[in-house]
Amino acid sequence: MSKEKVKKYPVPSVRRLPAYLRFLYELKAKDRAAVSCTHISDELRLDPTQVRKDLAITGIVGKPKIGYMVPELIDAIEKFLGWHDCSEAFLVGVGNLGGALLNYPDFKKHGLNIIAAFDIDNEKIGKTFQGKEIFPIEKFQNLASRMHVKIGIITVPPKHAQEIANIMIRADIKAIWNFAPATLNVPENVIVENVHLASSLAVLSSRLSELYK
Amino acid sequence: MSKEKVKKYPVPSVRRLPAYLRFLYELKAKDRAAVSCTHISDELRLDPTQVRKDLAITGIVGKPKIGYMVPELIDAIEKFLGWHDCSEAFLVGVGNLGGALLNYPDFKKHGLNIIAAFDIDNEKIGKTFQGKEIFPIEKFQNLASRMHVKIGIITVPPKHAQEIANIMIRADIKAIWNFAPATLNVPENVIVENVHLASSLAVLSSRLSELYK
DNA sequence: TAGATTGTTAATCGATTAACAATC
DNA sequence: TAGATTGTTAATCGATTAACAATC
Numbered sequence A, B: 001m002s003k004e005k006v007k008k009y010p011v012p013s014v015r016r017l018p019a020y021l022r023f024l025y026e027l028k029a030k031d032r033a034a035v036s037c038t039h040i041s042d043e044l045r046l047d048p049t050q051v052r053k054d055l056a057i058t059g060i061v062g063k064p065k066i067g068y069m070v071p072e073l074i075d076a077i078e079k080f081l082g083w084h085d086c087s088e089a090f091l092v093g094v095g096n097l098g099g100a101l102l103n104y105p106d107f108k109k110h111g112l113n114i115i116a117a118f119d120i121d122n123e124k125i126g127k128t129f130q131g132k133e134i135f136p137i138e139k140f141q142n143l144a145s146r147m148h149v150k151i152g153i154i155t156v157p158p159k160h161a162q163e164i165a166n167i168m169i170r171a172d173i174k175a176i177w178n179f180a181p182a183t184l185n186v187p188e189n190v191i192v193e194n195v196h197l198a199s200s201l202a203v204l205s206s207r208l209s210e211l212y213k
Numbered sequence C, D: 001t002a003g004a005t006t007g008t009t010a011a012t013c014g015a016t017t018a019a020c021a022a023t024c
Helices: A011-029 A037-044 A048-056 A070-081 A096-103 A105-110 A137-147 A158-170 A197-211 B011-029 B037-044 B048-056 B070-081 B096-103 B105-110 B137-147 B158-170 B197-211
Strands: A087-092 A112-119 A132-136 A151-154 A175-178 A191-194 B087-092 B112-119 B132-136 B151-154 B175-178 B191-194
Touching: A011 A037, A011 A048, A011 A070, A011 B197, A037 A048, A048 A070, A070 B197, A087 A096, A087 A137, A087 A158, A096 A112, A096 B096, A105 A112, A105 B197, A112 A137, A132 A137, A137 A158, A151 A158, A158 A175, A175 B197, A191 B197, A197 B011, A197 B070, A197 B105, A197 B175, A197 B191, B011 B037, B011 B048, B011 B070, B037 B048, B048 B070, B087 B096, B087 B137, B087 B158, B096 B112, B105 B112, B112 B137, B132 B137, B137 B158, B151 B158, B158 B175
Parallel strands: A087 A112, A087 A151, A112 A132, A151 A175, A175 A191, B087 B112, B087 B151, B112 B132, B151 B175, B175 B191
Antiparallel strands: none
C-alpha cells in the first residue's frame, strides 16, 4: 500500500457512474458499438462536459468524431468501481430492510456479495435466506476474521447501530454500509457510507412544501 | 400559489436536518433545555458555522451565550420539513423492498403516510400489509385522484419504472420517491427524489479500492 | 463587565459549465 | 478537407470554512 497521496475522485462523479452503466448496458444490448457524450448527456439530462469529466476518472480515452467504444467504456467503469471481482460482506439485523437486502440478487453485479447475516433474535438464528445463514451476533468477530470479510452492512434499529459498528471495528471491518438512522462514530481509517432514508425524505418533503407556498 | 421566485434552500443542508433532529430528540429525552452549535457540531462532526447556517434555513433564532432552545429548535426543523402533518402516499411494487417500506412504522414521524400499495401480481392483490391494502395497478389513477394523493413511491423492477412513473404523472402525482435503479423522465413540475443503492455502493466500492492501491 | 455564542460577511474550496484548441 | 467530438483550460456558481462584529 503506497504512502503517496491517493488521488481523490469527486464523489458526485462516482455517484453518477452507475447511471452511465445502466444506459451503456442498454446500448450494448442493441449492439451499438460507440456512443458520444452528447448522446449520453441527452439521455441522462446532464451537461456533456460533465459526462466527459465523469468518464475521464475511469481512465477511458475516447475518439474524436466517434465517441467511446461501448464495451470498452463499460469495462472501464466496472473496473474503476471494482465491480469485476466481488467483495464479501456480512449483514447485521435481519428485519424488514435487512431481509430485503439479503434477498436482493443484483448486488453481486455491483461488486457486493453478502455471504452471511447476523441477528440477536433466536427465532431468526439458524434460518437461511437465499443460501445465507443467520448467525448469532456473538460469532461476528470470529467469522469475519476467519473469512477476511471487509464490509459490514448495518440494518439494525438505530439504538443498537453504534454497538454493532463497534463490533465491526473490532473485527477489522474496513467499510460500513449503514442503513440505520444514526450517526456512527468510527476511527478515521474506517469508511462509512450512509443510506439515510430520512435525509432523502427531507429533500422530498421540503421541495414539496415549497410547491404549496 | 405565488409566482415570486421561491427561495431555494441548499440541498446538502436539508439532508443534514434529520441528523440534527435525531440528536435533539436525545437531548430532549435528557431534559436539556438549550444546546449550542459547538455542542451539535462536536457530536455530529460538522463545522459549527455550517450548523448555524443549516439551522438558520428553518428560521430559528438562537440566543448569544446560550444557544438554541431544544424544543423550539425541534419544532422549527419539523415545521420546515413539513413533518408535523403527514402527506399521504401510494407505493407501487410490493416486492422485498416495497414490502419492507410498507412495514416501516417510522415514516409517519417523518411526514409520510403510505396508505395503500399497488402491484400487478394477483397473488399479492387484495392482501393487506400493516392495514395497507394492495390494489391492482389499474386502480392507481382513480384512487389517487379520489384521495388527492400527491406522493408516489416506486419499488418496481427497473424495466417497469418509467411506465409506473407515467401512470403517476397522469394521476397528477407531484412527487416521486424512486427506489428503482432507473433514470426517470418526468415533466419539470414533477419532483423526483432517487434512492439509488448502486450509487451509494459505488462510493463505498471506489473508496474501498483506493485503500488497496 | 467579560466572555461565550450567535449571525453575517468575506475567503476558500470544489464542482459545474463554458470556451476552445487538438484530432480523427 | 470539413466537421464532429474529445480533452483541457478558464469562468462561474454554490457550498464550506474563516473571520469578526453584535449581543445577551
